Amino acid sequence: MKVLLHICCGVCAAGAIERLISEGHEVVGLFYNPNIHPHEEYNRRLEVANRVAAEFAFPLLVLPYEPDEWFQKAEPLAAEPEGGKRCKVCFRLRLQKAYDYMIEHQADAFTTTLTIGPQKSAEIINRIGQEIGGDKFLVRNFKKKAGFQRAIELAQQWQLYRQDYCGCVYSIRSK
Numbered sequence: 001m002k003v004l005l006h007i008c009c010g011v012c013a014a015g016a017i018e019r020l021i022s023e024g025h026e027v028v029g030l031f032y033n034p035n036i037h038p039h040e041e042y043n044r045r046l047e048v049a050n051r052v053a054a055e056f057a058f059p060l061l062v063l064p065y066e067p068d069e070w071f072q073k074a075e076p077l078a079a080e081p082e083g084g085k086r087c088k089v090c091f092r093l094r095l096q097k098a099y100d101y102m103i104e105h106q107a108d109a110f111t112t113t114l115t116i117g118p119q120k121s122a123e124i125i126n127r128i129g130q131e132i133g134g135d136k137f138l139v140r141n142f143k144k145k146a147g148f149q150r151a152i153e154l155a156q157q158w159q160l161y162r163q164d165y166c167g168c169v170y171s172i173r174s175k
Contacts, residue, residue, distance in 0.1 A: 001024075001025050001026070001108040001109060002025070002026045002028065002106070002107045002108045002109075003020055003025045003026070003027050003028070003107060003108065003109050003110065003111060003138055004028050004029075004030055004098060004101055004102040004105060004107040004109070004110040004111075005017065005020065005027050005028070005029050005030065005110070005111055005112065005113065006030050006032065006094055006095065006097075006098035006110065006111070006112040006113065006114070007029045007030060007031050007049050007060070007112075007113050008033060008045075008094075008112070008113050008114050008117075008167070009033075009045045009048060009049065009113070009163060009167075010045065010047075010048030010049040010050075010051060010052040010155075010160055010161075011048065011052075011151050011152070011154075011155045011160055011161075011162050011163075012113035012114070012116045012117060012142075012151055013029065013049055013052045013053075013113050014052050014055075014056075014150075014151050014154040014155065014158075014160070015113075015116050015142055015147045015148060015150045015151030015154065016111075016113040016115075016116055016140070016142045016147070016151075017029075017052065017056045017058065018056070018150065018154070019140075019142060019145075019147060020111075021056065027056075027058045028058065028059050028060075028061065028105060028107060029049065029053055029058055029059065029060040029061065030060075030061045030063070030097075030098055030101050031046055031049050031060060031061070031062045031063065032063040032094055032097045032098065032101075033045070033065075033094065033167060034065065034066055034067045034068075034069060034070035034093070034094075035067070035070045035074070035090050035093075035094070035166075035167050035168040036065075036067075036167040036168070037067065037167065037168055037169040037172065038169075039065065041163065041167065042065050042167075044161050044163075045161075045163065045167070046062065047161075048160050048161050049062075051158065051160065052154075052158075052160070055158065061101065061105070063097065063101075069093070070090065070093060070168075073089050073090075073093060074086050074089060074090060074168065074170070077089060078170055080170075082119070082166070082170075082171055083119065083120075083121070086168075086170065087120075087124075087166075088124060088128065090168065091112075091114060091124070091125055091128050092128050092132070094112070094114075095110075095112060095125075095128055095129050095132050095133075095137075096132055098110045098112065099132045099133045099136070099137075102133070102136065108136075109133075109136050109137065109138040110129075110133060110136060110137060110138065111129065111137065111138035111139075111140050112125060112129065113142065115140055115141050115142045115143060116142035116143050116147050116148050116151055117143070117148070117166075118143060118148055119166070122140075122141035122142075122143065126139045126140070126141070
């Protein structure tokens with residue numbers, strides 16, 4: 001099955017891609033993260049995503065960095081705690097774009113690396129993905145079966161940059 005994988009960062013992609021490939025899927029990556037702040041951090045994460053794409057030899061679609069829509073949606077929720085309503089809005093924005101690209105690029109399904117992060121609720125992310133794409137959303141919890149640990153191992157092996165916050169300006173202040 002051809003799967004469009006929304007990629008939040010290269011480290012998370014490493015663990016998720018390996019699993020999808022082992023399941024027999026053809027993977028196309030999509031790097032769409034208007035939430036990442038500052039722009040230099042966005043560039044670092046994109047660079048790592050490109051390295052992982054080269055390691056696993058999968059195509060990576062990169063959408064322009066346009067944070068205005070994200071700020072418009074997230075700013076009213078700036079006081080929300082990490083993991084709260086603001087994160088759900090952010091997940092929905094990125095998963096909707098992934099769904100749109102899945103349709104445009106004639107993939108069979110879509111999913112996201114977001115579920116590999118230990119601080120992210122796979123249940124919430126999967127629910128949003130299903131609300132957007134129905135049975136076209138590939139429900140996964142990539143942190144299961146030591147997925148997050150495997151991503152860290154690959155990051156160490158390939159000496160990949162690992163960020164220490166989710167990416168948005170509001171998560172920087174909560175570090």
